[in-house]
Amino acid sequence: MISNMLRFPITMFDDGLDDWFFPRERSVRQQTRSAYPLVNVGSTENNVDVYIFVPGMEADALDVVIEKNLLSVAGERTQADLHQDEGDYTRQERYEGQFKRVITLPDEVDTESAEAAYRDGVLHVNLAKRAAVKPRQINVAVH
């Protein structure tokens, strides 16, 4: 009973955040792999900028699609051939395999304007905001 109570606070905080404060060695299999790819979104007065972090991918292996207001990026990341018959992985944190991320674009973007560029493992999609989003005065006709 007492031992259970003592253990409780430890398991309660066993979700990763405590690693910041109580770092410890984890085995290769326990190591959490983070989401792939990560996404940042920002906007300027006239544009919306989406950054998708896909390190290790070639630009032409990325499948970038806009449908309605959904931007999706899909692909597959494979491990480099490292004479795997001979050696062994002692640490594997990087994502491997198929991935797909779907991002809901803000209503005000003109999806027709989308432009994509790739550099250093970052896919940058730039979209213009529609002028129509600006407030518009409606004249009231008097009969």
Place this chain on the structure above:
Amino acid sequence: MSEEKKMNVNKQDLPADVRTSSAAEVMSMRPLTDIHETKQGVTLTMDLPGVSKESLDIDVDKNVLTIKGAVNLHTPVELSPSYMELHSGVFERRFTLGDELDSAKIEATLNNGELTLHIPHLEQHKPRKIEIKAA
């Protein structure tokens, strides 16, 4: 694989941001890394999206390998972030190299934000066949 072999590259377990950043420095992120070992040496593969060759530093001081790279997204100055999963502008991570590794012969390749480091074993640590002479 023996325990001894696994000690070739030890992750220093503290998060890079806690361990290395001075008060004036921005918080850094620890890049995700794969470590693969063969009889010939060790290969590290690391995710460094947004880091160019020019903004990447790889240093070896005694037996500590430090990888540090600044992320440059070429964002417009007036960009205001609305959603962020990648927060910091700097990746940093340190590894302690085992004595059997030849740190003078590290080969580095950076391609599409993916860094590959080959660190060979020292010649005297490579497996060697001994010939037996006929008496």
